[in-house]
Amino acid sequence: SPLLASAAVPAAVKPFIGAIVTLTCTGNSTTALNALNLRDSFNDGEFTGTAVVSYKPTDRLMTYASYAKGYKAGGYNLDRSNLGTSTRGNVFSSPTNADAPGLRFDAEKVDAYEIGAKYNISGQFNVNVAAFRQEFKDFQLNTFNGSVFVVQNIQGCDNDLGGADTDNVQFNGTCVGDANRKGVISQGVEVEATLSPIRDVTFTAGYTYADTYFRRNLVGNSQGAALDPALFLLPGNQMSNAPKNVVTNSFTWTPAIGSSGLRGLVYIDSRTTSDYNTGSDLAPEKKQDGFSVVNARVGLRGKDQLWALELWAQNVFNKDYIQVAFNSPFQGAGSIANAQRFGGTSNALYSAFLAEPRTYGATLRSRF
Incomplete structure (x- = not known):
């Protein structure tokens, strides 16, 4: 395009013009990977398990507390991707093997806590009450952006990003402090009850209040990468x-x-x-x-x-x-x-x- 060669066009605008000029429909394959020998790997591993302690103060009442650690392996975004276009600013540069880590997403880990009580009266009435909290590190958010599926990690930054995670500027909002703050929290209470007032008749009722939300000051992984601007509505809102x-x-x-x-x-x-x-x-x-x-x-x-x-x-x-x-x-x-x-x-x-x-x-x- 003549605009790309014109000195009157600001240099900062030329990549966007180039993106428009080179815009084509997304097919099932891409030539950007032709003759490119991709090599990348990473190791994942985590100890997981559940610990439960219970106590029965009476025959009818049992109380308990539990802790569980969960894990979901990381991976790569390979759905019709042009290899790193979300992380490379220059639309004309050819992808290289160095861009492969840009397709990677980290493992998701969760710490889950629960306390509760179970009360039973001779099989005619029982009620279970529980309070829970789950904290997710590097939560794997699966997003369809209108052309491809992308898994984006969601993590929190200890520093105030000043709203940079809620704007529409690519690469803005990098965490310069500690990015190990868990980005997704789920907490609430649950009540379940069963009543059998007469023979052959049973009623059940349940209520769950779950406040499952994204924290403020979000970043794209535990290394502090900026959150995808398409996710600007996430910080501080319900999941x-x-x-x-x-x-x-x-x-x-x-x-x-x-x-x-x-x-x-x-x-x-x-x-x-x-x-x-x-x-x-x-x-x-x-x-x-x-x-x-x-x-x-x-x-x-x-x-x-x-x-x-x-x-x-x-x-x-x-x-x-x-x-x-x-x-x-x-x-x-x-x-x-x-x-x-x-x-x-x-x-x-x-x-x-x-x-x-x-x-x-x-x-x-x-x-x-």
């Missing part, structure tokens, strides 16, 4: 697919039918969740409002449950809700949040995977 409130209920009735040994079955359960965002970048267009789903089952069971015939329905009231929303490939750019914070145009299109609609059927079981 995707993590509603704060979830309520569950169920009712079961299994009446005996005379003295035949047969039993009927009536079962209903429901799950209600509060609002949550279904997109890994937390774009507001990907938000799912709170909803409830009801399932039901009726049937007949033979003596000693040697056979059973059940009619069932899932999502009885045919509730529409989003499981995952994502950027439609190459369909516009910029969410409402981009336009509100940085200006410009918001014309991105979004697609979604919806949950299953109402489904129903029959099941015949037998045991030999």
Whole structure:
């Protein structure tokens, strides 16, 4: 392009012009890797396990505390990648073997703590209460950016980044201090109860409050690399697919039918969740409002449950809700949040995977 040779064009702008000039549709392969001998490796390893201590002050009450350490191995982003274009500023430089580490993401580690109590009265009533906290280091966030899938580590910086992790400037927001602060926290309480007031009738109820959030001052790994600007909404906000409130209920009735040994079955359960965002970048267009789903089952069971015939329905009231929303490939750019914070145009299109609609059927079981 003549613009690239013109002295009137600022040098800082030329890489962006070059990116536009060289822009092509992304295919299933790339010529950028032709004749390039890639060599890179790393070693991962971690001791994991669970420790539990419990105490029964009475026959009906048990208390406990537990700690668990989890681990998910690191890897490489190889989905139609042009090898390091997210880390190399010059769009015209040929990729080299030195760029290979730029495709790497680190192992994810989690420390999980839980304390709780379980109380039981002769099988007629029991209640479980627990408080939990999970701390994630180098959390592996799987993101679809409209063209490729990318795994981005999420880590916290001890220093105040001054909002550099919430702007749209590439490479801005590097942590110059300690980047070992865990970037994702999940904490809350859970209560479950079961009641059998009369023979053959059981009620269950559960409630979970989970505050699962990204910390402020986020970076892209424990080495302090800047967070991807596409994730500017993450710092300080609730994590995707993590509603704060979830309520569950169920009712079961299994009446005996005379003295035949047969039993009927009536079962209903429901799950209600509060609002949550279904997109890994937390774009507001990907938000799912709170909803409830009801399932039901009726049937007949033979003596000693040697056979059973059940009619069932899932999502009885045919509730529409989003499981995952994502950027439609190459369909516009910029969410409402981009336009509100940085200006410009918001014309991105979004697609979604919806949950299953109402489904129903029959099941015949037998045991030999």
